[in-house]
Amino acid sequence: MKSQRHPHHSKSPAITLDKLPVRAVATIQDIKTGHHDGGALKRRLMELGFVPGERVQVLRRIFFGRGPLAVRVGTSTFAMRKLESSLIEVVLA
Template identity: 35%
Template sequence: MRLSDAPKGAQAVVQSVTDAHPADPIAQRLRDLGFVAGEPVRLVARGPLGGDPLLIHIGSTRFALRRNEADRIDVTLEHAA
């Protein structure tokens, strides 16, 4: 599932960041910021009417991402025990 499609408040784990085209600088920047395989991530909030930006919590940091940026991040939802 894409991070942009995750429900608000969802806990997930990053699987990969997909390049939209060869040498995609946005995908590389996301990886540099810590969006790497195995990293826990949470969708904290969405912008007005479910749009941009998306507030993402990863590690000890929060990022505001555009929907098209979050579309590059593949995640697996964690299921509550």
């Protein structure tokens, strides 16, 4: 079985979800730990389905990129602040 988390097998470099273009489909590579919360935000994101190997897509940026993102992971859609989306590393699918 091929590892989904191995960056050497990806064709494009990892970026954070907040930088992903609208409508582009990507695969989650890693979730970084927030420096201020001891990993609570990372655990919460993973509980919601933001796990390595899962497909993710930014559906739209609200308020011209200054507000939250509408993000689809699996079959669920979430509104995410830049703080959360900047912790999620993705590679274009």
